[in-house]
Structures are given as structure tokens and as C-alpha cells.
Amino acid sequence: MHRAVIIGGGFGGLYAARALRHEKLSVTLVDRRNFHLFQPLLYQVATGALSPGEIAAPLRVLLRKQKNAQVLLAEAADLDATNRSVILDKGEIPYDTLVVAAGARHFYFGHDSWEPIAPGLKSLEDATRIRHKILYAFEAAEREPDPERRRSWLTFVIVGAGPTGVELAGALAEIANDSLRHDFRSIHPEESRILLLDALPRVLTAFPESLSAAAERQLIRLGVRVIPSVRVTEIDPNGVTYSTATSIERIEAHTVLWAAGVKPSPWGEILARRAGAELDRAGRVKVNADLTVPGHPEIFVIGDLAYREQDGVLLPGIAPVAMQEGRYVASVILDRLGSRSVRPFRYFDKGYLAVIGRNKGVGVIGGVKLHGWIAWFVWLFVHLMYLAQALNRVLVFLRWGYQYVTFYRGARLITGDDSPKHQEEPR
Amino acid sequence: MHRAVIIGGGFGGLYAARALRHEKLSVTLVDRRNFHLFQPLLYQVATGALSPGEIAAPLRVLLRKQKNAQVLLAEAADLDATNRSVILDKGEIPYDTLVVAAGARHFYFGHDSWEPIAPGLKSLEDATRIRHKILYAFEAAEREPDPERRRSWLTFVIVGAGPTGVELAGALAEIANDSLRHDFRSIHPEESRILLLDALPRVLTAFPESLSAAAERQLIRLGVRVIPSVRVTEIDPNGVTYSTATSIERIEAHTVLWAAGVKPSPWGEILARRAGAELDRAGRVKVNADLTVPGHPEIFVIGDLAYREQDGVLLPGIAPVAMQEGRYVASVILDRLGSRSVRPFRYFDKGYLAVIGRNKGVGVIGGVKLHGWIAWFVWLFVHLMYLAQALNRVLVFLRWGYQYVTFYRGARLITGDDSPKHQEEPR
Numbered sequence: 073m074h075r076a077v078i079i080g081g082g083f084g085g086l087y088a089a090r091a092l093r094h095e096k097l098s099v100t101l102v103d104r105r106n107f108h109l110f111q112p113l114l115y116q117v118a119t120g121a122l123s124p125g126e127i128a129a130p131l132r133v134l135l136r137k138q139k140n141a142q143v144l145l146a147e148a149a150d151l152d153a154t155n156r157s158v159i160l161d162k163g164e165i166p167y168d169t170l171v172v173a174a175g176a177r178h179f180y181f182g183h184d185s186w187e188p189i190a191p192g193l194k195s196l197e198d199a200t201r202i203r204h205k206i207l208y209a210f211e212a213a214e215r216e217p218d219p220e221r222r223r224s225w226l227t228f229v230i231v232g233a234g235p236t237g238v239e240l241a242g243a244l245a246e247i248a249n250d251s252l253r254h255d256f257r258s259i260h261p262e263e264s265r266i267l268l269l270d271a272l273p274r275v276l277t278a279f280p281e282s283l284s285a286a287a288e289r290q291l292i293r294l295g296v297r298v299i300p301s302v303r304v305t306e307i308d309p310n311g312v313t314y315s316t317a318t319s320i321e322r323i324e325a326h327t328v329l330w331a332a333g334v335k336p337s338p339w340g341e342i343l344a345r346r347a348g349a350e351l352d353r354a355g356r357v358k359v360n361a362d363l364t365v366p367g368h369p370e371i372f373v374i375g376d377l378a379y380r381e382q383d384g385v386l387l388p389g390i391a392p393v394a395m396q397e398g399r400y401v402a403s404v405i406l407d408r409l410g411s412r413s414v415r416p417f418r419y420f421d422k423g424y425l426a427v428i429g430r431n432k433g434v435g436v437i438g439g440v441k442l443h444g445w446i447a448w449f450v451w452l453f454v455h456l457m458y459l460a461q462a463l464n465r466v467l468v469f470l471r472w473g474y475q476y477v478t479f480y481r482g483a484r485l486i487t488g489d490d491s492p493k494h495q496e497e498p499r
Numbered sequence: 500m501h502r503a504v505i506i507g508g509g510f511g512g513l514y515a516a517r518a519l520r521h522e523k524l525s526v527t528l529v530d531r532r533n534f535h536l537f538q539p540l541l542y543q544v545a546t547g548a549l550s551p552g553e554i555a556a557p558l559r560v561l562l563r564k565q566k567n568a569q570v571l572l573a574e575a576a577d578l579d580a581t582n583r584s585v586i587l588d589k590g591e592i593p594y595d596t597l598v599v600a601a602g603a604r605h606f607y608f609g610h611d612s613w614e615p616i617a618p619g620l621k622s623l624e625d626a627t628r629i630r631h632k633i634l635y636a637f638e639a640a641e642r643e644p645d646p647e648r649r650r651s652w653l654t655f656v657i658v659g660a661g662p663t664g665v666e667l668a669g670a671l672a673e674i675a676n677d678s679l680r681h682d683f684r685s686i687h688p689e690e691s692r693i694l695l696l697d698a699l700p701r702v703l704t705a706f707p708e709s710l711s712a713a714a715e716r717q718l719i720r721l722g723v724r725v726i727p728s729v730r731v732t733e734i735d736p737n738g739v740t741y742s743t744a745t746s747i748e749r750i751e752a753h754t755v756l757w758a759a760g761v762k763p764s765p766w767g768e769i770l771a772r773r774a775g776a777e778l779d780r781a782g783r784v785k786v787n788a789d790l791t792v793p794g795h796p797e798i799f800v801i802g803d804l805a806y807r808e809q810d811g812v813l814l815p816g817i818a819p820v821a822m823q824e825g826r827y828v829a830s831v832i833l834d835r836l837g838s839r840s841v842r843p844f845r846y847f848d849k850g851y852l853a854v855i856g857r858n859k860g861v862g863v864i865g866g867v868k869l870h871g872w873i874a875w876f877v878w879l880f881v882h883l884m885y886l887a888q889a890l891n892r893v894l895v896f897l898r899w900g901y902q903y904v905t906f907y908r909g910a911r912l913i914t915g916d917d918s919p920k921h922q923e924e925p926r
Contacts, residue, residue: 106913123552125910132682142684145638196914211572255559257569463901463909474890482890483552486533487623
């Protein structure tokens with residue numbers, strides 16, 4: 073029986089596995105984690121609106137009824153391309169077709185020392201760490217008698233004004249303006265400063281210019297200060313230093329969040345070393361028109377790890393691309409088994425959306441530009457529909473409805489083994 | 500204005516703070532955590548039925564509308580009883596009345612080295628750690644080709660057959676028998692062995708003997724093996740050694756959970772040292788009939804930290820006792836401010852319950868013994884009613900309803916920065 077092995081249970085890997093159901097082959101999905109994470113809603117966990125369990129679904133449950141599929145909780149550590157075998161942390165697993173959907177992590181452009189100070193947002197642990205950081209900042213401000221230091225606690229800097237940065241900034245503004253408004257006795261959370269920095273001259277550069285402008289207007293209305301065209305030169309526990317075209321500036325802030333760079337998984341390097349794959353500058357794997365590694369028709373690379381241009385433009389690292397690639401790869405595997413000819417992959421762009429806050433968002437759906445409440449509403453609807461489980465859809469819907477009416481964020485917990493008192497105290 | 504300071508935001512501290520609303524005094528609640536935890540449902544987080552956010556509520560939100568109350572996220576580190584001041588990790592806070600409701604942790608009877616191997620269940624982090632351990636065991640078994648080692652992964656030992664131990668054992672049995680039944684390809688989760696050990700001759704010793712027997716019958720029906728009258732002599736990553744009256748036995752098991760001993764908070768020691776309080780053998784503070792520390796009418800001790808007998812029996816460390824003590828202390832503070840005389844504390848026992856599984860439980864309500872589905876149903880109802888927030892009540896109700904119909908446990912996530920591959924691998 074043909075053995076398909078899939079590395080990674082994100083959108084790419086999961087959709088590939090599912091599209092291979094009913095077929096006469098065995099499917100093994102390898103992931104380090106036991107759940108599929110709905111990454112587009114991760115920022116809502118980071119900002120206390122949703123609980124981790126509401127945007128994650130166990131892979132075993134998602135593939136429970138698919139009798140030809142099995143899930144392996146393991147670290148895919150290396151590749152033996154000659155013998156067609158994936159080396160695991162313990163043991164190995166042979167394949168006839170390999171689908172690498174190992175995703176990406178954040179990237180600090182060589183400044184790895186910034187990572188503990190300015191966490192990025194890719195995993196559930198990242199999200200609870202950021203939630204800890206944000207909520208703790210208000211608590212520390214409440215306890216801080218010195219006005220200068222208090223101001224540093226109430227200053228939030230987000231580096232990177234792509235969708236994640238914009239969504240984090242908008243949510244932070246709502247936390248400060250509404251959710252926490254009546255909860256403190258010594259501080260006024262609505263006096264918080266939220267700064268959104270980017271190297272490029274506008275927010276959401278992947279969006280049409282008119283929508284960038286709309287997004288910026290909506291952010292400003294929420295109280296977010298957008299600082300474009302700057303280069304961050306230093307991040308330390310007390311703040312951020314950046315350079316503009318003409319000057320060097322400094323912001324004193326104890327909370328800095330990273331939404332700027334993305335680095336593909338180490339599987340890029342592994343494929344380069346073991347299968348001769350060519351990487352782009354960021355470390356993505358350049359793939360053929362059928363998403364295979366050149367010279368290795370049995371190895372596919374999909375999702376954030378793949379470098380593929382369409383009409384001269386790089387396909388973005390977003391869920392819809394990964395989902396379509398996953399389904400496409402499954403169809404190629406089946407076409408080959410049936411000796412049918414294979415057509416090249418083509419991404420069908422249904423649209424894209426970014427939400428900024430309550431009744432606020434921008435997007436393009438079916439070529440039509442949307443902004444304001446209609447973009448927000450479509451965003452809510454689409455994200456609810458794509459959540460992997462019916463129960464989670466109901467729970468998220470309830471949380472959102474309750475939050476819309478009361479401004480209450482239900483998952484405002486400061487957790488983690490670095491308990492508050494061990495939080496790194498800036499000097 | 501009279502300054503009441505409360506240490507601890509559990510049931511005792513929170514109910515004391517709330518009962519002091521509307522009154523002309525200032526209330527400061529100090530806690531290391533920013534949330535009130537509904538501990539009676541903690542085992543449901545540990546077994547993947549509920550999410551942490553569903554049984555925790557931010558203290559600031561619970562006390563938002565109480566204008567005379569403020570919440571301080573801080574570690575209460577020491578006491579200056581002479582100057583009536585609580586020393587915090589940073590700064591200090593003066594009081595006219597102090598209420599110490601600092602709770603308890605687990606206790607390993609001098610074997611502290613067992614703690615990392617056999618975690619106890621007191622905090623949300625404990626619960627996610629236990630969840631990690633339980634779910635990872637099934638994953639490791641799925642990957643393990645050796646039948647002996649596989650059996651060790653599928654053996655679960657719970658030390659301590661009080662309510663927490665019984666509830667954990669019952670939930671584990673349901674996970675193995677139902678929730679995971681169709682999720683694995685190499686193992687049969689229902690072949691798991693679940694062993695419940697206790698030093699005493701019966702489970703739930705605080706309950707009437709007939710109910711202990713009923714609980715044991717229900718556990719056995721779920722497949723739990725109850726091993727009474729044993730003393731655990733060693734716990735290591737590969738298993739548990741215990742001695743019976745006649746022999747020494749060994750169980751090979753990679754998952755051992757601790758539900759045996761409880762040790763009062765270090766505030767017992769602090770009160771002994773700084774205010775001359777007398778402690779019982781376990782470290783609880785012996786209090787007067789009005790719950791004050793002898794010689795210090797301005798210092799109250801309530802909840803799991805207090806040692807108080809009623810009709811010759813020690814009041815148990817359970818939520819209803821702490822809640823009633825909290826309310827009582829508030830009434831004493833107000834009686835004193837109004838120069839009214841103070842009556843001694845008396846616990847009114849409405850009853851107690853332990854749930855064992857679906858349609859299974861035991862308890863006494865208003866003097867009437869219950870077991871089976873009626874005890875289970877009353878337990879569900881009571882716990883839903885006492886949850887601190889309406890939203891959480893709805894979310895928990897939904898999860899329970901869904902689980903009842905589908906056997907699905909929605910919060911089956913292996914999270915934590917010790918990612919699966921770093922899990923301690925026994926040799």
C-alpha cells in the first residue's frame with residue numbers, strides 16, 4: 073500500500089491528510105503537538121478574548137473516523153532521502169510520498185537576544201506568554217508610585233504592522249479603553265500608549281493602498297499611534313530604540329511585542345542538505361509548479377515553508393494558501409496512483425481580511441474592497457466557519473457575543489510557571 | 500477609615516471581601532495570582548474536560564463594582580505584627596484588621612523528591628501539567644513497540660483516595676474507556692490500568708462507611724483497582740513501591756498522581772514567628788472561637804490554613820467551610836466597628852459530595868445519603884451554581900452537555916514549555 077507521510081498538522085498538513093480519506097493508501101501525520109491550532113485567532117488568546125482550548129483541536133479527534141490515517145506525536149528530526157525515510161526523535165518512518173508542511177517561526181533578523189524581551193506570536197505558549205506580559209503590565213502599573221516608571225508600564229510597542237501587528241494593536245487598544253476601564257483604582261488604563269512600528273511606509277502592505285489608509289484611520293481612532301518607515305535598532309527590557317530617515321528615537325516601554333519577521337522551519341535546511349532543495353533568502357524551499365522539490369517528485373513542500381510565485385508574486389504565508397496546497401497535493405498523489413496527468417498548482421484567491429477591533433476591519437472579498445463594520449462582520453463569520461470543531465464554534469460564538477455586549481474578556485489569566493513575582497523586573 | 504487587608508483570593512478571602520461591600524472601610528485583597536480559582540473543578544482541567552479559563556475568574560472583575568475594594572497582585576512575604584503591616588515582595592501595606600486566607604499546597608510527607616514525578620493538584624499549572632502527563636502517556640504508548648514498556652505507559656497510579664483522588668481516578672477511567680476509545684491505531688486505551696492507593700482501609704474516609712462502599716463499587720465498575728491500607732515507600736520515574744501489612748509490592752507505571760497530603764501555606768510559619776500563633780502538626784494555625792489568632796484579635800485565619808474543631812471534629816479543608824468563615828469574619832469586623840458583641844463561628848454543614856463519573860457519585864445533602872446518578876446530578880447542579888461568573892456557567896454547562904452526549908473532552912491539549920519531546924523519558 074502506498075505510504076504517505078505528512079510532517080506538520082497545521083492547515084497544509086491537516087487538509088492534505090483529510091483529502092486523502094477513503095483512498096487506498098496509508099496516511100501518517102507527524103506533529104510535535106497533539107493538536108491543530110487555528111492560528112488566525114491566536115492573537116485573541118494573547119489578548120484574553122479566547123481560551124487556548126477554544127482554538128485548538130486534537131489531531132486524533134479530527135482524524136478519528138479516517139481509518140487510513142494515523143497520528144504520531146513525534147519530532148521529525150531529519151530526512152534520509154535515499155532510503156525514503158523520515159528520522160524521528162525516536163525511530164524512523166518510511167514513506168513513498170512525503171509532504172513537508174512544517175510551517176514557520178518568528179525571526180528577529182539576527183537579533184536573537186530580542187526574543188525573550190519581545191515575544192512573537194506563533195504557538196499557544198507564545199500566546200499565553202504575551203497575555204501574561206500584557207496583563208502583568210497593568211498590574212505593575214497599578215502598584216508603581218513613580219509616574220515615569222508607571223508610564224513605561226503603560227506603554228505598549230508592537231513591531232510590525234502586518235495583519236498580526238494590526239490585530240494585536242487594535243485588541244490592546246480595546247483592552248485599555250474598555251475591558252479594563254473600571255478594574256483599577258490607581259491607574260487609568262485608557263491612558264495607555266500603544267505604538268505600532270513598521271519598516272515600511274504604511275500598515276498592511278499586502279493590502280491595497282486605500283485599505284491601508286482605512287486601517288490606519290481606524291487604528292488612530294482607537295488611540296493607536298502608527299509610526300511607519302522606521303528601523304528598530306535595539307530592544308531591551310526598558311524600551312525600544314529606532315531610527316527614522318533623519319533621527320534616532322527612543323521609547324521607554326516594558327512591553328514590546330514582535331510581529332515583524334517570519335523564519336521558515338528548520339525543515340528548509342534539512343531539505344536543502346538531504347534533498348538538494350534550493351532555498352530563498354528567508355529559508356523557504358523553492359518548489360516546482362506541482363509543489364515538489366526539484367529532483368524529488370516524491371517530496372512535496374506546502375504552506376509557509378514553500379516558496380512559490382504566481383503571476384510574479386510570492387504566495388503569502390496564510391491559511392487559505394496552505395489549505396489549498398494541502399488539497400492540491402492530495403489530488404496529485406491520487407492522480408499519480410491512477411496514472412492520470414497532473415496540472416500545476418494555482419492558488420484561487422477568495423480574498424483576505426484583517427480585523428482591527430469592534431466594528432472595525434479591512435479586507436478584499438471576491439475583488440470587492442470592504443472596510444469598517446462590514447469587513448469586521450465578514451471576518452467574524454469566516455473565522456467561525458473555518459474553526460475545526462462544532463463545539464469550538466459554539467464556544468467562540470458565545471464568548472464573542474458576550475464580549476460584544478459587555479466588553480468583557482473572559483480569559484484574562486496570568487498563568488505560567490514564571491509566576492508574576494518572577495516576571496523579569498526592568499531596572 | 501478602617502483598613503482591612505485580606506491575603507489570598509480563594510473562597511475564604513473572596514467571600515470575606517465581598518461581604519464587606521457597602522461598608523465604610525477600605526478592603527485590600529492581596530494575591531499572587533490575578534484570578535480566583537474554582538478549585539473543586541480543577542480535576543476537570545487536569546483530565547481535559549474543561550479549559551483553565553472556564554474555572555478561573557479575574558479578581559478585579561469579581562470586585563470591579565465594589566468601590567471600597569482594591570486588588571493587589573503581589574506576594575505577601577512577611578508580617579510586622581507590631582506595626583500592623585504586611586510586608587510585600589515590593590513595599591508594604593498597613594492594616595487595622597488582617598485576614599489570612601492563604602490556603603494550602605500538597606505535601607509529600609518529607610519526600611519532596613517525589614513532587615516532580617508525582618504532581619499534585621492545587622493550581623492551574625498543576626492541572627495543565629497533569630493533563631500533559633496523562634495525554635502524553637497514551638501518545639508514548641502508541642509509539643512504543645515493546646509490550647512491557649507499553650504497559651507501563653498505560654498504567655496510572657493515584658496516591659490518595661480522598662475526593663480529589665477518587666475524582667481523578669473516575670475521570671481517568673472515563674478517558675481510557677470512552678473519550679480516547681477510537682483515537683489510536685496501535686493501542687487500546689481501554690486496556691489501561693488505573694490504580695487508586697490509600698493508607699487507610701477505605702476510600703473517601705470523611706464520608707459515611709456505606710457511601711465509601713458505594714463509591715468503591717462504582718469505581719470498580721469503571722475498571723479502577725482500589726488498593727487500600729498501603730504505605731507508599733518509593734516513587735520513581737518507572738513506578739511505585741508500596742508496603743502492605745505483609746509484603747512489599749511494586750507497580751511499573753510512568754504516570755503517578757499525588758492526591759494524598761496537604762500542607763498549609765508558609766503563612767502558618769509566618770504567623771507562628773511574628774504573632775506567636777500555635778500550629779498543629781500539619782502546620783495549620785490554631786484559632787480562637789472567633790477565628791482570630793490568640794493574643795491578636797486583629798488577625799483572622801480562615802480556610803485551609805485554619806485549625807478549628809467543632810463538636811470535637813476538625814473542620815475539613817473544603818470550599819463551603821472557607822466561604823462561611825469568610826462571611827463570618829466580615830460580620831465580626833462589622834460587629835466590632837458597630838461595637839456589637841460577637842458570637843463564635845459555627846460551620847453549618849449543608850452536605851458534601853464527590854463525583855466518580857458519568858451518572859456516578861456519592862454524597863450527603865441535608866443529612867440524606869445519596870449515591871449513583873442522583874448524587875452525580877446534584878453535584879453538577881451545585882458546582883454550576885457556585886461558579887463565579889455567569890459566562891463560565893454557560894460555557895461549563897455547554898461543555899458538560901456536549902461531553903455527556905459525545906464522550907468528547909474538549910480541552911485535550913498537551914501544552915507547556917516542556918514540549919512532548921522534552922518529557923522526562925523513564926529508562
